[in-house]
Amino acid sequence: MHVTEDDLLKFALETCNDAEAQAISEHLAACDVCRERLARMRDDIATIAGVRPEVERIALPFHSQRPKVWRAVVRMAAVLLIGFVSGLAASRWVCRCPATVVPQYASVVARSMAESPQALTPAPAVDLASASH
Numbered sequence: 001m002h003v004t005e006d007d008l009l010k011f012a013l014e015t016c017n018d019a020e021a022q023a024i025s026e027h028l029a030a031c032d033v034c035r036e037r038l039a040r041m042r043d044d045i046a047t048i049a050g051v052r053p054e055v056e057r058i059a060l061p062f063h064s065q066r067p068k069v070w071r072a073v074v075r076m077a078a079v080l081l082i083g084f085v086s087g088l089a090a091s092r093w094v095c096r097c098p099a100t101v102v103p104q105y106a107s108v109v110a111r112s113m114a115e116s117p118q119a120l121t122p123a124p125a126v127d128l129a130s131a132s133h
């Protein structure tokens with residue numbers, strides 16, 4: 001049983017794993033037919049690798065001939081995006097403080113009461129009905 005074309009190609013391209021390479025090497029040591037096939041395959045690979053296709057480089061017009069209007073639009077969009085992002089960051093930074101001050105007020109009152117309880121007299125009652133006249 002000879003080595004298949006696929007396995008021989010993998011061996012020639014050195015893409016088979018160690019076990020496959022070992023098995024193929026052992027067969028090649030004993031088989032003249034497969035050694036000849038491998039030699040021809042390697043010649044073909046060298047020929048193909050030596051071919052340099054003659055292809056002209058095509059000049060892509062995208063950068064130089066793009067309309068100037070598009071550049072202005074892209075610049076405007078970039079400016080708006082930068083402004084939006086920086087505004088968003090600034091608003092996040094400004095709004096870091098808590099929305100309520102009740103806990104701080106409560107602690108101030110508690111400290112004041114502890115220092116001088118007599119200073120905190122209740123405010124005089126206001127009769128709203130008579131004060132409006």
Ligand SMILES: [Zn+2]
Nearest residue numbers: 002003031034
């Ligand atoms: Zn063979």
